[in-house]
Amino acid sequence: MELEDFIEKFAEQFDDTEASEIKPETVFRELDEWSSLIALSVIAMVDEEYEITIKGEDITNAKTVEDLFHAVESKA
Amino acid sequence: MEGYNPFSLSGKTVLITGGAGGIGCATALICIHLGARVVLTDIREEALHDTLASLPPSHTGEPHLCFTADLTAAEQLAALVDFCPVLDGLVCNAGVMKLTLTQFITEAELTRIQKINLNSPILLTRSLLKKKKIKKGGSIVFTASAAGVYRVSIGNGIYATTKCGIDAFMRTVALELGPKGIRCNSVNPGMVETALIGSFTEEEKQREMQNYPLRRFAKPEDIAYGIAYLLSDASSFVTGTALKIDGGMTLG
Numbered sequence: 001m002e003l004e005d006f007i008e009k010f011a012e013q014f015d016d017t018e019a020s021e022i023k024p025e026t027v028f029r030e031l032d033e034w035s036s037l038i039a040l041s042v043i044a045m046v047d048e049e050y051e052i053t054i055k056g057e058d059i060t061n062a063k064t065v066e067d068l069f070h071a072v073e074s075k076a
Numbered sequence: 077m078e079g080y081n082p083f084s085l086s087g088k089t090v091l092i093t094g095g096a097g098g099i100g101c102a103t104a105l106i107c108i109h110l111g112a113r114v115v116l117t118d119i120r121e122e123a124l125h126d127t128l129a130s131l132p133p134s135h136t137g138e139p140h141l142c143f144t145a146d147l148t149a150a151e152q153l154a155a156l157v158d159f160c161p162v163l164d165g166l167v168c169n170a171g172v173m174k175l176t177l178t179q180f181i182t183e184a185e186l187t188r189i190q191k192i193n194l195n196s197p198i199l200l201t202r203s204l205l206k207k208k209k210i211k212k213g214g215s216i217v218f219t220a221s222a223a224g225v226y227r228v229s230i231g232n233g234i235y236a237t238t239k240c241g242i243d244a245f246m247r248t249v250a251l252e253l254g255p256k257g258i259r260c261n262s263v264n265p266g267m268v269e270t271a272l273i274g275s276f277t278e279e280e281k282q283r284e285m286q287n288y289p290l291r292r293f294a295k296p297e298d299i300a301y302g303i304a305y306l307l308s309d310a311s312s313f314v315t316g317t318a319l320k321i322d323g324g325m326t327l328g
Contacts, residue, residue, distance in 0.1 A: 015208070015212065015256055035255065037252065037255065
């Protein structure tokens, strides 16, 4: 699993947020477009792309995109 | 106010499945008259090309497109999605019907009809959304049915359950995509004078017509007008709605 690849797939879940706005240190919850629906999309994306099941609390506990990446990676 | 028409589809690109069939073809024609450019898909290659050739050009001069595909085949569905330009409208209209009494239902027939009527529209919607091929402000319309959603009839269990499934999916998509500005609705016809109702005998049709207060079945364009309305900005605040177009059939 590569951080860069994860960020790209994470960014694909957004419609109005430019991919360039999403960096490892981005506090994703502060993005205007962030919503519970996008959180659900991220969970589904992780399942589909990496065959890893994460929960809502993994998202809650992560602050930055990189935090979330590490949470996913730890379950691989 | 000359030229004012909130029902206009000017500048919109609309994908219509079952484009060579009765409702699909009528929808294409009306969408074009209202200013749209259409992309038609159907499993019947020759009928699809004939339909495309019969359509007037788009107002903008952009050519209409057609793509032959069996939407129950994953790779053909994926190819259609790749072929499609970014859309303002999607009309999931392809469908089949076969009357079978419950004790004669076979698993093969059940699966076949579910794949065409229910799975394919769900998977097409999924893929177009995933590839971001439906614009913000776009509109998705399903051809559901009065059958299942508003009434049931003898021998029509398989078809009716697929249309109930479409109804639930339509409302789910409306709920999920509302925040993205994409609307989702259905038209719910009763009997329409198309090849689909070919499995009814003339006697059955005459008897069935007594259930229609307007004393006729729908013409394909009766349904197409409803679809065009749901595609247009005139229905900007309408989402998650099942629009019955049944000549009053379900009143009795």
